[in-house]
Amino acid sequence: MAIDRKEQIYSTARTMFSERGYPATTVRDIARELNMQAGSLYAHIGSKEDVLWEIVERAALQFIGVVAPIASSQTPPADKLRAMVRAHVLVVADNLDDATIFLHEWKFLGEERRAWVNERRNLYEGFYRRVIDEGIDSGDFAAHTDAKMAALLVLSSMNWLPQWYNPAGPLSPEEIADSFTQTILKGIQAPQY
Amino acid sequence: MAIDRKEQIYSTARTMFSERGYPATTVRDIARELNMQAGSLYAHIGSKEDVLWEIVERAALQFIGVVAPIASSQTPPADKLRAMVRAHVLVVADNLDDATIFLHEWKFLGEERRAWVNERRNLYEGFYRRVIDEGIDSGDFAAHTDAKMAALLVLSSMNWLPQWYNPAGPLSPEEIADSFTQTILKGIQAPQY
DNA sequence: CCTACCGATCGGTAGG
DNA sequence: CCTACCGATCGGTAGG
Numbered sequence: 271m272a273i274d275r276k277e278q279i280y281s282t283a284r285t286m287f288s289e290r291g292y293p294a295t296t297v298r299d300i301a302r303e304l305n306m307q308a309g310s311l312y313a314h315i316g317s318k319e320d321v322l323w324e325i326v327e328r329a330a331l332q333f334i335g336v337v338a339p340i341a342s343s344q345t346p347p348a349d350k351l352r353a354m355v356r357a358h359v360l361v362v363a364d365n366l367d368d369a370t371i372f373l374h375e376w377k378f379l380g381e382e383r384r385a386w387v388n389e390r391r392n393l394y395e396g397f398y399r400r401v402i403d404e405g406i407d408s409g410d411f412a413a414h415t416d417a418k419m420a421a422l423l424v425l426s427s428m429n430w431l432p433q434w435y436n437p438a439g440p441l442s443p444e445e446i447a448d449s450f451t452q453t454i455l456k457g458i459q460a461p462q463y
Numbered sequence: 464m465a466i467d468r469k470e471q472i473y474s475t476a477r478t479m480f481s482e483r484g485y486p487a488t489t490v491r492d493i494a495r496e497l498n499m500q501a502g503s504l505y506a507h508i509g510s511k512e513d514v515l516w517e518i519v520e521r522a523a524l525q526f527i528g529v530v531a532p533i534a535s536s537q538t539p540p541a542d543k544l545r546a547m548v549r550a551h552v553l554v555v556a557d558n559l560d561d562a563t564i565f566l567h568e569w570k571f572l573g574e575e576r577r578a579w580v581n582e583r584r585n586l587y588e589g590f591y592r593r594v595i596d597e598g599i600d601s602g603d604f605a606a607h608t609d610a611k612m613a614a615l616l617v618l619s620s621m622n623w624l625p626q627w628y629n630p631a632g633p634l635s636p637e638e639i640a641d642s643f644t645q646t647i648l649k650g651i652q653a654p655q656y
Numbered sequence: 657c658c659t660a661c662c663g664a665t666c667g668g669t670a671g672g
Numbered sequence: 673c674c675t676a677c678c679g680a681t682c683g684g685t686a687g688g
């Protein structure tokens with residue numbers, strides 16, 4: 271059984287960055303949890319920021335990797351949006367700490383890395399904006415729908431999820447996703463004749 | 464013109480706590496901005512945490528103070544919810560830094576103060592849960608509405624607002640509030656006969 | 657992975 | 673409000 275020290279360091283960092291935040295977590299906190307000396311960490315990591323970066327980058331690519339194929343598929347807009355939100359919520363539920371760090375700790379990265387994150391965020395948000403535009407064009411969603419605001423409503427509910435979601439709670443990720451999308455879809459759907 | 468040093472310190476702290484976060488802001492950062500020595504701050508403040516506390520407490524009381532009267536008024540549920548969200552968004556728009564700090568930096572307070580914040584949060588969220596319950600009872604909202612999830616949708620959109628709202632942007636606070644509540648209200652309204 | 661340590665910086669205080 | 677300073681701690685490195 272290969273005990274991968276590097277994985278342990280990242281796992282501990284994930285928990286601590288998520289709970290206390292990046293600046294309030296010290297390399298000594300991480301080392302202590304693993305019964306190591308602070309300096310010994312640097313046999314496995316480049317810097318504290320490198321650890322944050324790897325977590326953030328991984329999370330960004332995971333969200334995009336899961337949602338992009340759905341966004342570019344040929345599916346009716348309402349079904350597509352439902353599938354995207356569901357995929358997103360499942361990733362969050364399985365990677366709560368990564369999602370929290372991705373949403374709140376990326377600002378402590380250096381300038382270049384921060385710029386990279388911003389690009390991916392815009393890309394990701396575009397997926398949602400576009401499905402809603404598709405729905406307006408196809409007549410599935412009401413013509414007066416403000417695509418930007420509707421996308422923001424979807425993204426807000428997903429981004430706030432890590433703050434309250436409890437894996438031990440009564441609601442499954444699927445139920446949460448369905449509840450949100452059901453209300454929002456009904457809220458933006460075109461009048462039925 | 465009385466230059467209130469204490470107010471200047473709090474004003475600077477508000478900006479910095481909001482932008483960099485509490486742990487990443489040092490008392491020397493605040494002092495430097497005001498052309499003071501770090502030690503001189505302590506003629507006006509008790510501790511760094513006291514400054515955070517005063518900001519968080521003030522924000523909490525402001526949100527509750529503005530929304531509670533509406534929540535307890537005799538108004539049709541849909542109108543009431545609209546008015547509550549509008550009041551909330553106006554407070555956020557006028558106090559962006561306080562809202563950000565209230566939402567994200569309160570966890571760096573000591574245990575007692577953190578508990579106080581948690582109580583007010585629950586109280587505040589209850590206002591929204593209850594209006595939605597009222598609407599379900601009165602038949603204004605669909606009987607199958609999940610009040611908890613609907614309230615969460617409202618609160619999520621409001622809580623994410625400080626992350627993207629731009630006072631120089633094209634949307635007024637009223638327009639933002641109306642857009643969100645319009646979609647959500649339509650999403651949870653009872654079928655019309 | 658440890659010992660030992662670096663320069664820098666932290667929140668805060670004493671004494672004017 | 674400044675000077676001068678406190679003990680503690682920070683991220684990180686050298687040299688084994």
